[in-house]
Amino acid sequence: MILKKAHFPFFYLLLIICSLFSCESNVKKHPTYLALFGKAELNFENAKFDSAFYYYQKTKVFCHSQNDFNNILYPILMMSEIQRLKNDFSGSEATVTEAIKYLKKDTKKSYYTFIYNNLGLAYLEQSNYSEANKYYYKSLEFTSDELSKCIVKNNIAYNYIHQENYIKAREVLELLRLNDSLKINFIEYARVIDNLGYVLYKLNDKKAFDYLIQSKHLREKNRDIVGLTSSYMHLAEYYQKVDLDVAKNHALKAYEMARKTNNPDDKIEALQFLTKLSEGVEAKKYAIQTFKLNDSIQTARQQAKNQFAKIKYDSQQALEELEKQKQLKEFSVIGIVLLFGIGTFAYYRIKKRNRKKIKETAYQTETRIAKKLHDELANDVHNTIAFAETQDLLNPKNKDTLLENLETIYNRTRNISNENKDIDTGELYLEKLKAMLATYNSSNRNVIVNMDAFNHLKTSKEVKVVIHRVLQELMVNMKKHSQCSLASISIKSSKIGLQINYSDNGIGVANLLNIKNGLQNAENRILSINGTITFDTLPEKGFKVKIEIPKQ
Template sequence: MAIIQQNEGDYSSSETTATEILPLFRKNTNPAYKCAVFNLLGINYENLYDYDNAIYYYNQAYKQADNELQKVVLKNNIAVVYMDKEDYQHAIQILFPLALNKDLLNGAENQARALDNLGYCYFKIGDPKSLDYMNQSLKIRKQIKDSFGIMASYIHFTEFYKDNNFEKSNSYARMAYEKATEINNVNIRLKSLALLIENSIGNESKKFSMLHLHINDSINKVRQKAKNQFAKIKYDSKKEKEENLKLKAQKAENALQLEQQKNRNQLLYFVVGIIILISIFIFNFLVAKSKKEKIKTSYNTEIRIAKKLHDELANDVYHTMAFAETQDLSNSQNKEKLLNNLDTIYSRTRNISKENSTIETGSLFISNLKDMMSGFNTNEVNILTNGIDTINWATIDNNKKITVYRVLQELLVNMKKHSQCSIVILTFKKNENKLQIDYTDNGIGATFDEKNSRNGLQNVENRIQAIKGTTTFDTKSNKGFKVSFIFPI
């Protein structure tokens, strides 16, 4: 693409396209490709009058050249850039060895080019050797019928004779124009016409000027049209590529969504199955209990259990399903985490069923609570309460009464199993719109790790959290055990 743009005279676009190639180069890229790209960039910068960059990239191409012919051509290109910069001495230093070494030049065409450029440099610095070198070059070019080279020689002779032989200069300019027209080289046609304009006067100068304007305008239109057409082709190609990539991405996304939906469905079936089994288990439990309790008590128990399932399990089930939807279940860690979550749901459900024996929440609540606590009194352990009768239990929500009952039951069971204490003090106090209950015993206490390892104490914390309360443990080994929980009433 860069070559096409260069051939159409769009050197800026060619430079942009060629620059996109450079990041693709690797250590194992064929040096011939690198040489070609660097040379392409050198030509573009030369035509854009960025001579320093042109020399840089010609030198980069020279480093990648793998044969003497390429190196000779690139050296000549570098010399031409110095000629464009009017640094003729530097150009001569490069061209002189080339012009004298026929074996190095590897062909008459290269020798003629070096001789012509060397002669032109000598001409520009006023050295009389210039005419001999330029004549040698033209003779070789005519012998090998190098039309492009002959045309270049004519241009140089036009400039050589411009100041001292008007007729010869004009003649060479006309021959250059004719040769450029013959081989359809627009740039040389324009250059030779510019020289003819300088060497002509009157109507003839006007004729050449009009011809120059016409050709220049035509070539600009042709190049702009080609540039626009090429830009459209490039845009269409890019757009088609993007659409293909988008289509592939959409197909991949659809396949992924189908797979995710399949996984979600499987998980949903699994969870629904577990919930159905749990529901059957709870239902059977309630049916068995209903034979021993009144209809109202059974009804209240069902409502409480249903609420507990909703409050304690619904959130876990939701998060478990969300986890399954968003994570890759083929990953072993994610799969293990999912199974652990499901096991937790099952364990929590099983605990709910175990904990839900009937608790009186009406007028008999406080007496039943005292009876439960007094049941832990023994010859070795004395249970003391403080402030329990100052609380208006009738204003406290039934669910919170049940929580208090169960929490105290858990603490006393834990005390009986682990504490080895002789005194337990339970303090009840109302603090504005909150109820605070403090438990203290003089047992062996427990470390933080031991506290975490005891399911009973973990249940205490979970129950208090369920009624939007907080729990504070003071667990120091051999210094007794203290826990305080507070919740809104």
């Protein structure tokens, strides 16, 4: 079964138009931007996706370095699209989610459409159908032109087909078939009636054959080779119970079309179907071809995923280095006073805004921050001021030492601020929670997150804040002490409340009391909302935490 969702050349066009006519353009005339962007676009047009991804990432980094957060959206979205085309669906989801933080009230609607549609596609390919449907409908909210709406609705029908909900799929496709805007776009119209024909075949409706044939004729007329792959496979499946020779002939044609488009997934599906329709030596031949092709595809896709990850990691390192150089140039003795003021302001702001219901947690948080300010930041500030007053700063060695001290003070102040800033408990809560946890991934540590069963929209703001803070403290504890290579976090909603599980394969400890003391603040937060928290650890056996929060 090769069911065709839209691959969105129409949406690419919308993205390009928005990119060209963005109102607040700061970098578009810059030679570096033009060179990087031009190479990215050229490689994408020529289907050289690895090179295109590299240059889109370079374009994104350049926009970031110039503080141009209007033009940064387009390269990020094209990177997510390349990952999706290369079947790196989790990577595509992470990249397109990154784009959400750059959306503003005046951002073009087509960007919203593309982002939510691609999230829908990513979740669909990961078999998370409810999330896919949610984002498809969000995409519809921002879609203004009729053809784009038809494309998204076809994807919604495709999602229903994957769930074998053929009745729902038929309802959507029957209405699309009558849409005048769709009828004048022959490729999209052929895709819809082909899917409709397949759905009617599954429902044993005699009209199925007419739609399948009509779609095939349209695709032949418009030389739509990608679409013909789908048509031939659907006809092969239609004929398998009627005439095996005709069915096999259509499957062979589907394989030939897939070979012309060099689509490995379509080739595998055609070969699997030919194996099913054949016997003896012929069936064995097709099966061996399938196994060989599947192995090579898996290897190639894993290499692509690793390459995308490396490109993003290297670029992030370069960006951080660039930021570091900027900051070192800007710091001075006046900067020390300002940074100390930021730390003091963060302390009093946190103290003022903590809720009455978690007084004990608030007290311990304030104490912890005060200790950091006194033991770490204040001492560093005092020593740095003393150094600046007593040493010859014209000496290059002394100057470098001063800059290093300033960098240390900045990082500590930033860490204190990040640990205690406000938490967005709205619709983007889950994406931002995942993004926070993702920051603890590294080259030698992988954090696995499973929140598919977490209904955060029906969870109170207070509980969401507690969950975010507690997981953050677990991550900090893991990073400092566990020495683990793998950590896992899951959150599940149920009728009686929430269950959170954390585990890692770190070194563990013999004395559980030491861990409880280190995570006392996390334990107090859970107790403040009437929850329970259980720790489990042994030396070299890792560390586990189980949290249960009753329905509020």
